[in-house]
Amino acid sequence: MVVASPNSIQTEKIVSINLPTIDLSKERATVAKLIVKASEEYGFFNVINHRIPQHIIDNMEEAGFDFFAKPASQKAKLASNYDSVRLGYGCKNIGFNGDVGEVEYLLLNGSASHISKISTTISNDPSNFRYRVVSAYRDAVEELACEILELMAEGLGVPNTSIFTTFINHPDSDSLLRFNHYPPLPPSLAFGDHSDPQIITLLRSNPVSGLQISLQHGLWIPVLPDPKAFSVNVGDLLQVMTNGRFVSVRHRAVTNSEKARMSIAYFGAPPLNACIVAPPEMVTPERPSLLFRAFTWAEYKKATYSLRLGDTRIDLFRN
Template sequence: MVIVATPNSIIQTEKIVSINLPTIDLSKERTTVAKLIVKASEEYGFFNVINHRIPQHIIENMEEAGFEFFAKPTSHKVKLASNYGCKRIGFNGDVGEVEYLLLNGSDSHIAKLSTTISNGPSDFRYKVSAYRDAVEELACEILELMAEGLGVPNTSIFTTFIKDPDSDSLLRFNHYPPPPSPLPTSPSSLLGFGEHSDPQIITLLRSNDVSGLQISLQHGVWIPVIPDPSAFSVNVGDLLQVMTNGRFVSVRHRAVSNSEKARMSIAYFGAPPLNARIVAPPEMVTPERPSLLFRAFTWADYKKATYSLRLGDNRIDLFRNNK
């Protein structure tokens, strides 16, 4: 099961086996749920949650706002400058078959950009703010369950960061248009968003019922994830790997465009304030991990490192202890 990446496409050289991520029902008994979340975070770094209590109309309104924006002429979208991108990803030459809209999670930022993004700015602002509030609450619930499952007495140790008024959390719409037909090399898929791990604490991802997400549990082996329209996908970010002293794993993933239907994903990236100090709590130093794997740093330090490297470069190793 090997997939070879070319500059613009991914050629499948052996049969790909899809994976159903662990699906965790949040309505079940709390202690059991916490244990299942910890297990999934250790083994996969990814899992789905169902019965998340986010109303369907909030999800549908957000998806509608995203598709309406991407349907606008390019001349309109480019007015958003650094908040909008098409094919170019980041500042270091990475490209993909994707266009995106990036929003800071704060009310003031959403309100400011809504007048440019939408012909109905108040409606757009309402839809995005309602979604942001709902996924932030869900992220906090999951992070508290993680802390409980890890045996950390202060169960708000992770949530404090993203509840902070100066949190650097983000919302990102990624739109992957259908590839040209026929595909350049058959069988193949276009690379939408290249290999990477998420640098923040936690990511909550929602996509329309179109495949495209792939994860790598072994170096060089990419496994397609079967989409589940009833669930939110959750993945461990780099900062959470650091704060669990390597117990949780921030897994590399990517997106490909291989369908006749457009794919749109909406990601919430839960992040701390820029000056937040990132270090594992004492409870994460155990006989199995008798020392800190990573030195302390600020989110500003890590964010700077993230933007200075190519998409697939390994950032987290820059902060490993060498003792």
């Protein structure tokens, strides 16, 4: 395995920018325009008034902390391999070719059958991390992701506003849920610099800072946690399907020296055999040709897991 050590952030350039927060309760056409603008400029934004009930979020976060409180020997029993992705529990590595850092995670396939199977084995309290808790959260964030993707299509002027959502609400969707747990660790270290290969990511974290995004090489922007918001970032596939109009944002984690941080990410992905290509409406006078050749998610996924974390994958598929 090729690994990279965590980096100290003491000498790096950290800047403060007011990242977009979009109120989904506002007028729909306005919201669609704001989402498109944020996706073009940052590849990232927060959404509030998302209508996901607080008890669904609280139950999921409680389930995650309950799991990570288990003895290491018990958590380690939940590691397994699936299609080049290590599902279940992992510690101090991100993927097979990723950074080494102080993080432990629980990665779940988004399918109902996988969630049902694993949910019966990973809680100290059988009433906590049960199928209903995880599946309720998965259903809620998938619905929110579909709403956001439809707003993106509307804002882009694509007549078929379900063109992106059909990928992630497909019965064979390859979507994932991931818990990341970062224990307190002095001094602050940064690791995991990458972009997400999927279509869209919805992220929720406890009120502890640690996420940073990069708009250009060497310039990092902290994302302050907002208990009312979900963070949304554009993935590689969405950059391809918008013909480069949207930006797949690079991001990383920074450890906190005093408090543990836990985040829960939903990665919306298509079926493995889905063909990824920009629709005709994305070919414009500003972008008169397709920037990327057509490929399947299986092809891109294979390329993703054959490279070291942080390497540029999307350029492999440029025309």
